[in-house]
Amino acid sequence: MSKASSARLLKLALPLVKTHGFTRAALARSVLALPEGEAHTVPLSDTAVSALFGNGDTARRTLIDAWMKEGLRHMSSVSASNVSDSTNSMKRASLRDVLRARLDYNEPVLAHLPEAFALLASPKYGIPPLDPTPALKHAASVADEACYVAGDQSLQRISDAFT
Numbered sequence: 813m814s815k816a817s818s819a820r821l822l823k824l825a826l827p828l829v830k831t832h833g834f835t836r837a838a839l840a841r842s843v844l845a846l847p848e849g850e851a852h853t854v855p856l857s858d859t860a861v862s863a864l865f866g867n868g869d870t871a872r873r874t875l876i877d878a879w880m881k882e883g884l885r886h887m888s889s890v891s892a893s894n895v896s897d898s899t900n901s902m903k904r905a906s907l908r909d910v911l912r913a914r915l916d917y918n919e920p921v922l923a924h925l926p927e928a929f930a931l932l933a934s935p936k937y938g939i940p941p942l943d944p945t946p947a948l949k950h951a952a953s954v955a956d957e958a959c960y961v962a963g964d965q966s967l968q969r970i971s972d973a974f975t
Contacts, residue, residue, distance in 0.1 A: 817864075818864040818865065821839070821842040821843060821856075821864065822839070822842070822865070822874065822875065822878045823878070823882075824842040824843075824845040824846065825838045825839050825841070825842035825875055825878075826875075826878060826879060826882055827845070828841055828842065828845070829875070829879060829920075829921050829924060830920045830921055833921075833923075833924040833927065833928075834872050834875050834876050834879065834924055834927065834928045834931070835872060835875075836858065836861050836865075836871050836872060837855070838875060839856070839861050839864070839865050839871055839874075839875055840855035840856040840857075840858070840860075840861050841855045841856075842856070843855065843856050869931060869936075870936075872928075872931060873931065873932065876928045876931065876932060879921070879928075880950055880953075882917075883914055883917045883918065883954075884914075884953060884954065884957045886913060886914065886917045887910050887911075887913050887914045887917075887954070887957050887958060887961055888957070888961050889913065890905040890909050890910050890912075890913040890961060904962065904963050905961060905962055906962055907958055907959065907962040907964050909962070910957075910958045910961045910962050911954075911958050914954055914958065929946075929947055932946040932947065932950075933946060933947060
C-alpha cells in the first residue's frame, strides 16, 4: 500500500479509537471500514500494520498523533456560522466556543487518553525519565489553534512588543 493508502487507513482508524483505544488493533481494523468493493473481510496482519504505521508502539504513536491533528482540524469547524448573538447577526466563534469544540472532540475517547499521553511521554528507547515535551507541545498547539480560529490576537500583540 502506498503512503496515501496508509494516510487513508489512519483516517479510517480514528473512529475506531472509541472502541479499540489507541492500539494496533484499531489500525488493523481500519481496512474493514473501507467502502464497499475495497473493504477487507479480515483486519490487517500485524506485519502489515508494522509496514504501514511502524513497529511496536511507533504505530500507536502514529495513531495518537493523527488523533491530535484531527482534533486541531475539528477546532477549525467552529465557525461564525455556528455562533450568533442575540440579534441573530453572525459573529466570530469565541475562544470558549473553540476550546469547547476541542473538549467535545475528546469526549468519546476520554478513557483512552491517559494511556495515550503516558505512551507519548515514555522514552522510545531506554529507561530515562518521562518526557513531558509531547504533552506541552500538544497543549501549545491547541492554544495556538484556538486563538487563531477565534481571531484572538492578544498573544500576537505581546510577541510584537518583542520584535
